[in-house]
Amino acid sequence: MGKDSLRVFLDIRSGSVGLAIVRFASNGILKDVPEVIFCIRKHLPFIQKSKNERLLSTTINVVREVLITGRKHVQKDFKEVHVTFGPPWYFYETQTIKHASEKETICDKNWFKKIADSEVEAFISRNFHNRKPDIIEKTLLRATLNGYETSSPLTGAAKEYEFTFYISAVESSTTNSIRGSISEILGISEVKMHTMAPLCLSAVLFIFEGVVKQYMVVDLGNEITEFFLVRDELIITSFSIPYGQHSVIKEISKDLRVSPTVAQSIYKSYLDGVLISTHKYMVENSLKRARGLWADLTVTALRDISAQYILSSVIILVGMKENSNFYKSVLEGKELGDIFPKQNPLDIRILVAEDLKLKSGTTVTGGKLDLFLAMEISSIDKSDRFKYP
Structure with missing residues (x-):
């Protein structure tokens, strides 16, 4: 042992x-x-x-x-x-490099290092300008040589190659x-x-492996909601909106004229079913408005993504349980038929800690x-x- x-x-x-x-x-x-x-x-x-x-x-x-x-x-x-x-x-990008020629390229470490270093430099330039961040991950997610996927890309020569990188950095x-x-x-x-992105993807794959190949992961933060479109185990695009659980609490705070901390306590009492009727009515009005605002921002984000990609009707919510339940009601209360494929009904799944x-x-x-x-x-x-x- x-x-x-x-x-x-x-x-x-x-x-x-x-x-x-x-x-x-x-x-x-x-x-x-x-x-x-x-x-x-x-x-x-x-x-x-x-x-x-x-x-x-x-x-x-x-x-x-x-x-x-x-x-x-x-x-x-x-x-x-x-x-x-x-x-x-953090900032991150998933980039795919494709190359094809009549002449074979010798795929060795020195050759690959030049390609990888070039991608990292371009990533820093796009996201950090003159600042020098800490590179957190620089991962090769997928490699294809001469049309065949391989986990050992530096073992020979190829006329065609395709590499998909995940690069992330923090100030x-x-x-x-x-x-x-x-x-x-x-x-x-x-x-x-x-x-979080690769860890989240890994956890989702662990639970839903073989069940779905394309889906949308929604990371529900307190201040930000982030969308990851996943296809064939790769994050192909992402989008975020400046709205989250704290935004909901701020709506309650504004309506009841109390501090956000007190509003959070009131919201918890509402969820527990112990709020007095007067406050309950006011909280429900606040939540109705919050659903509308969150839904409108969500629709805008999804339309931007759907302009470039076909969206999956499977949506996996990643967040605290009460936050996921609330956001599920946001999605279910909004007409999204013109964004997602009409032949497949919306399939919203909530990931919980107990699954893992x-x-x-x-x-x-x-x-x-x-x-x-x-x-x-x-x-x-x-x-x-x-x-x-």
């Missing part, structure tokens, strides 16, 4: 920071079986649009808070820390602040950084594990098809 190791998972999203401490051990049959021994999620204070410059410092403060809390509960040595960035903290000021906090509080220099817990063998002994942390724990070693050679 192998020696136990502890890993820390830190999830940084729009509006919240989550942390899980996970024990990985061999049980004699399966290696690296994960067991969650502590987890926590802390929501960020509501920040108005005029104060967006405070977002990084506020987020780092919450990161430090959850790290300190985790360290107090588990006073043992950690093997490594995995940090996952959700929207809007270096953000990653430096997080690394510094982890080093100071946990005393760990081994920090591995990831972005059962399939990954994860058990929670230190708190309630949310979906985002569950996806990261179950997918952290499976998200890449193969790295750059």
Whole structure:
């Protein structure tokens, strides 16, 4: 039986920071079986649009808070820390390069490195201008030589080749602040950084493998809703809208003339069915308006995507349970027949943490594990098809 190791998972999203401490051990049959021994999620204070410059410092403060809390509960040595960035903290692109000629190209590491480096430089130029970000992932998702898909693209010569890359990056000021906090509080220099898109895709593939080949994944954040169109296990395009769960709370806050924090508490009481009738009526009016605004923004986004791609009628919602349920009502209450294929009815599926817990063998002994942390724990070693050679 192998020696136990502890890993820390830190999830940084729009509006919240989550942390899980996970024990990985061999049980004699399966290696690296994960067991969650502590987890926590802390929501960020509501920040108005005029104060967006405070977002990084506020987020780092919450990161430090959850790290300190985790360290107090588990006073043992950690093997490594995995940090996952959700929207809007990272930039990413999926790019496909195609080439065909009469002359064969020798596909070796030096040749491939030139192609890969050129793609990374172009990605940085498009998204960061003169700034130098931290490249988080540079992954070769798919390679085809002479019309045949291969996992060993650097083993011969080819007249035709096609490579699909996933490249992601985060502002270096953000990653430096997080690394510094982890080093100071946990005393760990081994920090591995990831972005949510490939981990989310890996988790969805794990659950729905062989069931659907094309679908739309909707990542429901507190401030941002992001859409990923997936076909044949690849993200072929994405789009985001500046509306999320916090936007719904702000509608309630405005109507009831209370702070967003109080509005959030009122909304929870509404969901629990314990709100007095007067407030209930006002909250329902706020939710009706929020559904309309979210639906209108969603339709605009989907029309932009459908102008270039045929959309799948399968939509997989990734978010906190109450948020996913609310957004499902947004989609079901809007006429979308002219956007999605008419021959297939809309098939909306809600991904929940329990799906991954059962399939990954994860058990929670230190708190309630949310979906985002569950996806990261179950997918952290499976998200890449193969790295750059």
